[in-house]
Amino acid sequence: MESKNNLTEFILLGLSPQKEVEILCFLLFSFCYIAILAGNLLIMISITCSQLINQPMYFFLNFLSLSDLCYTSTVTPKLIIDLLADKKTISYNGCMTQLFTMHFFGGIEVFILTGMAYDRYVAICKPLHYTIIMSRRRCDAMVAASCAGGFLHSFGQFLLTTFLPYCGPNEIDHYFCDIYPLLKLACTDTSRIGLLVIANSGVMGLVTFVVLLISYAVILYTVRSYSKENRHKALSTCTSHITVVVLFFSPLLFIYIRPATTLPEDKVFALFYTIIAPMLNPLIYTLRNMEMKNAIKKLWYFPVFPEERNILS
Numbered sequence: 001m002e003s004k005n006n007l008t009e010f011i012l013l014g015l016s017p018q019k020e021v022e023i024l025c026f027l028l029f030s031f032c033y034i035a036i037l038a039g040n041l042l043i044m045i046s047i048t049c050s051q052l053i054n055q056p057m058y059f060f061l062n063f064l065s066l067s068d069l070c071y072t073s074t075v076t077p078k079l080i081i082d083l084l085a086d087k088k089t090i091s092y093n094g095c096m097t098q099l100f101t102m103h104f105f106g107g108i109e110v111f112i113l114t115g116m117a118y119d120r121y122v123a124i125c126k127p128l129h130y131t132i133i134m135s136r137r138r139c140d141a142m143v144a145a146s147c148a149g150g151f152l153h154s155f156g157q158f159l160l161t162t163f164l165p166y167c168g169p170n171e172i173d174h175y176f177c178d179i180y181p182l183l184k185l186a187c188t189d190t191s192r193i194g195l196l197v198i199a200n201s202g203v204m205g206l207v208t209f210v211v212l213l214i215s216y217a218v219i220l221y222t223v224r225s226y227s228k229e230n231r232h233k234a235l236s237t238c239t240s241h242i243t244v245v246v247l248f249f250s251p252l253l254f255i256y257i258r259p260a261t262t263l264p265e266d267k268v269f270a271l272f273y274t275i276i277a278p279m280l281n282p283l284i285y286t287l288r289n290m291e292m293k294n295a296i297k298k299l300w301y302f303p304v305f306p307e308e309r310n311i312l313s
Contacts (some may be wrong), residue, residue, distance in 0.1 A: 007166045010095050010185075012088040013173045015079075015267055026083040032279050033076045039282030040065040042296065050295040056134040057123070057237075058292075060116045061285060063143055067112060068278040071105035074098055075176045075274045082175065092166075095177035100158045102176065103201075106252075106273070107150030110208055113245055115142045117215045120241060124234050125222045156200045160193050173262060178270070180255070180262050194259060202257035209249045216242055240284050247277040 015025055043065045052058035075098070082088040090098070122133050157179055164186040172181045179197055183190040216238055223234045251269035286292045 007092055007168065007170050009089050009091045009170065010177065011171045012082060012090060012175055012177075013171055014082055014088050014175050022083045026080060029076060029080050029083070029275060032275050033072070033080060036069065036072050036076070036275070036279045039279065040069045042300075043282050043285065043292070044069075046292070046295045046299050049299055052291060052295050054136075056119045056139050057116065059136075059139050060112055060119060060143075063146075064109065064112045064116065065282065067105050067109045068281055071102065071109060072274060072278040074101040074105065079175050088175075090177065095172075095182075096158065096162055098177045099161060099179065099182070100154050102154075102178075102274075103157045104150050104154035107153035108146050109150075109248070110205065111146035111149045112143070113241075113248070114208055114212060115139075115146060116241060117212050117245075118142075120238060121215050121219055124219050124238075153200060153204060157197070160196055160200075164188065164190070164193070174267055174270070176270075176274070180266070184262055198257065198259070202253070205249060205252050206257055209245070209253060212245050212249075216245075237289070240289065243284050244277065244281055247280060248273050 014022065016022055044062055047053050047058045047062045047065075053062065078090070078098070119134055123130050126133065161179055161182050164182070165188055166182075166185055167187045169185065172185065174181045179201070180194075183194060183197070219234070219238055223231045226234060251272040254269050255266055286296065
């Protein structure tokens with residue numbers, strides 16, 4: 001089936017029609033993107049250059065930071081540039097590329113978070129078998145499966161939109177190319193495709209979210225019998241993971257679990273999983289994690305006095 005497409009570009013309506021609001025958003029999101037780059041690169045370098053890379057939890061955290069970095073970079077730089085532009089345009093090929101890459105890296109992030117939850121489940125509920133179950137070979141296989149799952153999810157979204165006919169209008173009421181705003185522009189009946197999108201994005205996200213909640217519920221039930229110190233350590237780690245999961249999945253489910261419609265609130269909710277969650281993830285995982293903080297100190301802190309060097313060594 002060939003697409004009868006008369007459009008070579010789309011116009012993005014952006015976050016707000018008011019120039020003052022856009023200038024304020026430009027300053028805010030520029031700061032956010034710098035924080036995303038700095039925070040996630042800090043985590044990746046600190047883990048890769050320390051012994052933490054040999055631990056499955058940090059092995060997955062390293063890839064989560066990488067997927068965060070790639071995921072937000074498919075949307076945020078374009079958004080920042082458009083906030084100062086008089087006319088916000090994106091080519092048809094650029095739009096389809098953005099759609100594919102955003103869902104690809106977003107899908108990887110969903111599956112990596114699932115892998116991290118499984119790692120915590122094994123560490124807390126099956127501690128005697130942890131090193132056998134979470135071997136490096138299995139961790140590598142889980143990351144490879146996450147990439148394959150992200151690709152299949154994204155490729156499905158891409159196929160659903162790339163063959164649709166677009167014959168005008170070409171205004172996308174969003175700040176990036178997403179599937180629901182594109183379905184709204186297609187000059188054909190997209191009701192069946194909308195159901196496929198719900199099955200691909202909404203149901204996948206909902207099932208993953210429920211599985212994650214169940215796994216953490218089992219973990220919280222298991223740690224009841226732990227000593228106070230071990231229970232506090234386990235709860236601290238799980239609280240960080242649960243916070244990230246809720247921040248990422250709640251707005252995502254709000255947008256993709258419903259029928260194929262667009263709401264004005266979608267742009268605000270999309271900010272949570274495209275910018276805010278990737279910015280907060282490094283803070284959530286470092287501020288509540290002593291091993292991560294120690295690795296960062298050893299790698300990045302350069303003591304001036306000899307006694308400080310002795311303490312760190």
